[in-house]
Amino acid sequence: MAYDLLIKNGRIIDGSGRPAFHGDVGVSNGKIVEVGGLGGSARQVIEADGRAVAPGFVDNHCHYDAQVLWDPLCTFSCDHGSTSVIIGNCSLALAPVKAEAREKLAGMLSYVEAIPMDVLKEGVPWTWETFPEYMGAIGRRLGVNVGTLVGHSAVRLYAMGEECSDRDATAAELDAMRGIVRQSLEAGALGLSITRNMNHFDIAGKRIPAACAPESELFALADVLREVGTGVIQCGGGTNPEMKDKLLSRISQACGRPVMYNTLLEQARQPGRWKEHLAHVEETAKQGIRAIPLCNPGSVVNRFTMKNCQVFRGMPTWLPILQGADEDKLRAYSDSAKRAVLRAEVDAPLGPDSTFSKRWDLMFVEEPKLAKNRGLAGKHVAEIAKAKGQHPMDAFLDLAVEEKLETVFSLGEINMDTEAVAQILGSPYAVVGLTDGGAHVQFHSNVSNPTRLLGYWVREKKIMSLEQAVRRLTFDSASAFGIYDRGLLQPGLAADIVVFDPDEVRPGREDVVHDFPANGWRMRELAEGIHYTVVNGEILLEKGAHTGRHPGQVLRNAQYLARA
Ligand SMILES: [Zn+2]
Numbered sequence: 001m002a003y004d005l006l007i008k009n010g011r012i013i014d015g016s017g018r019p020a021f022h023g024d025v026g027v028s029n030g031k032i033v034e035v036g037g038l039g040g041s042a043r044q045v046i047e048a049d050g051r052a053v054a055p056g057f058v059d060n061h062c063h064y065d066a067q068v069l070w071d072p073l074c075t076f077s078c079d080h081g082s083t084s085v086i087i088g089n090c091s092l093a094l095a096p097v098k099a100e101a102r103e104k105l106a107g108m109l110s111y112v113e114a115i116p117m118d119v120l121k122e123g124v125p126w127t128w129e130t131f132p133e134y135m136g137a138i139g140r141r142l143g144v145n146v147g148t149l150v151g152h153s154a155v156r157l158y159a160m161g162e163e164c165s166d167r168d169a170t171a172a173e174l175d176a177m178r179g180i181v182r183q184s185l186e187a188g189a190l191g192l193s194i195t196r197n198m199n200h201f202d203i204a205g206k207r208i209p210a211a212c213a214p215e216s217e218l219f220a221l222a223d224v225l226r227e228v229g230t231g232v233i234q235c236g237g238g239t240n241p242e243m244k245d246k247l248l249s250r251i252s253q254a255c256g257r258p259v260m261y262n263t264l265l266e267q268a269r270q271p272g273r274w275k276e277h278l279a280h281v282e283e284t285a286k287q288g289i290r291a292i293p294l295c296n297p298g299s300v301v302n303r304f305t306m307k308n309c310q311v312f313r314g315m316p317t318w319l320p321i322l323q324g325a326d327e328d329k330l331r332a333y334s335d336s337a338k339r340a341v342l343r344a345e346v347d348a349p350l351g352p353d354s355t356f357s358k359r360w361d362l363m364f365v366e367e368p369k370l371a372k373n374r375g376l377a378g379k380h381v382a383e384i385a386k387a388k389g390q391h392p393m394d395a396f397l398d399l400a401v402e403e404k405l406e407t408v409f410s411l412g413e414i415n416m417d418t419e420a421v422a423q424i425l426g427s428p429y430a431v432v433g434l435t436d437g438g439a440h441v442q443f444h445s446n447v448s449n450p451t452r453l454l455g456y457w458v459r460e461k462k463i464m465s466l467e468q469a470v471r472r473l474t475f476d477s478a479s480a481f482g483i484y485d486r487g488l489l490q491p492g493l494a495a496d497i498v499v500f501d502p503d504e505v506r507p508g509r510e511d512v513v514h515d516f517p518a519n520g521w522r523m524r525e526l527a528e529g530i531h532y533t534v535v536n537g538e539i540l541l542e543k544g545a546h547t548g549r550h551p552g553q554v555l556r557n558a559q560y561l562a563r564a
Pocket residue numbers: 061063089090236436
């Protein structure tokens with residue numbers, strides 16, 4: 001047989017978790033034809049040379065809603081072997097939108113996901129109003145496959161206008177929202193995204209609309225998925241309401257659709273909570289309910305200055321200062337009476353919505369600005385404070401004020417306990433993912449989750465087999481999000497394939513690039529050991545370089561595909 005593409009001499013890891021075997025993969029018309037020892041000719045041959053050949057990874061939680069419009073490859077997910085990304089998470093999306101509400105909607109994405117507003121102003125062409133029109137706009141040119149979720153905040157803004165964060169919806173407005181969700185699902189959206197994260201605000205400092213909706217509205221929107229008979233619900237900030245009164249379990253039971261929520265993780269703010277959470281989801285799964293947490297192989301280490309800091313945003317006196325102008329911040333942080341109040345809030349007992357663990361030993365000085373402070377680089381705030389005989393917060397703010405808010409700090413409070421992370425990533429009750437690709441672009445990102453899982457957790461820590469890890473990144477993720485034609489190397493399925501070296505695969509070093517609209521900069525994290533990324537049977541990346549092709553497609557839900 002003559003193939004379009006033949007990948008020869010690979011270590012085939014098919015995504016099912018079954019043992020790897022030696023063989024070839026034949027591809028024609030964008031689909032996998034056969035797997036095994038294959039003869040025949042091909043228009044194009046990839047010599048895998050014994051490296052791993054696996055299904056392309058599914059990056060199931062991203063915020064490329066804006067970026068995909070100027071960067072159809074969705075860098076840097078594709079560099080880490082991802083061939084499909086899912087956008088529209090956490091209730092945030094860029095459609096539907098009325099012309100007069102564009103800036104307000106973009107402001108939510110900008111403020112919550114830390115994408116600079118001037119980048120969005122220049123980079124987003126706003127050629128759509130409805131959700132299907134947006135899907136059409138991104139579908140014109142794609143490097144990777146993109147699945148979309150319709151975002152509740154966008155839907156609520158569209159239906160309620162300026163008052164979307166202020167009050168309950170009227171019956172007519174709720175009807176309008178249900179209509180938008182239906183229209184989006186009928187156009188092929190993979191589902192709906194909602195949020196219960198009460199720490200997400202727009203640029204004006206108002207809580208984002210989806211977080212203001214009453215529970216009854218969530219059930220009413222979820223019911224549209226039941227009616228249409230397809231889709232998933234993604235929920236940002238879902239852990240607390242699920243643990244409190246099983247909100248997401250109840251939604252899933254009511255609509256018969258899976259609810260994927262953020263996040264099962266180990267975090268210093270809530271020691272031991274991950275164990276309780278894991279026991280909870282095991283119990284839920286045993287009852288046959290699909291309320292499934294996402295988990296994440298990355299340790300989240302955020303770099304920040306006191307100009308863009310979000311660490312203290314859960315505290316009432318801090319929040320308006322953090323949202324204010326730099327001069328006002330300097331004045332507040334220098335004021336001793338104000339300091340006392342800020343200190344008291346930091347020292348208050350941790351609660352479920354705490355945004356800081358009080359673990360000053362996890363907060364490091366990365367880059368002091370003044371020459372006299374150079375010796376502080378690499379020290380954590382707790383030790384600096386101890387040497388000075390100060391409260392850590394005072395040592396921290398003294399330094400920030402002295403350096404006019406330009407000191408760069410880092411804080412890693414999440415997934416630092418390796419034993420806990422190994423148990424979480426190995427759990428069949430959670431889905432691995434959550435890179436947040438496209439978000440927090442000027443901070444450390446988690447876009448390297450796949451290569452971190454394969455390099456650090458599998459090769460170095462040996463917490464699971466390579467076959468199991470590939471399954472976590474492919475079949476488990478694709479099937480959880482209703483992408484049934486991808487995620488396995490199996491005849492008939494789409495030819496999304498990654499060729500990587502299991503001995504070399506790892507995240508690369510981070511640097512800064514100025515490649516965003518309006519001369520915007522972002523952190524870049526590439527990968528090592530990823531040799532080829534193939535999307536729909538065409539090579540997208542070869543040794544990290546773009547081939548110039550755009551083989552990606554907009555992913556559609558199962559009902560849409562059955563009709564098409
Ligand atoms: Zn998110």
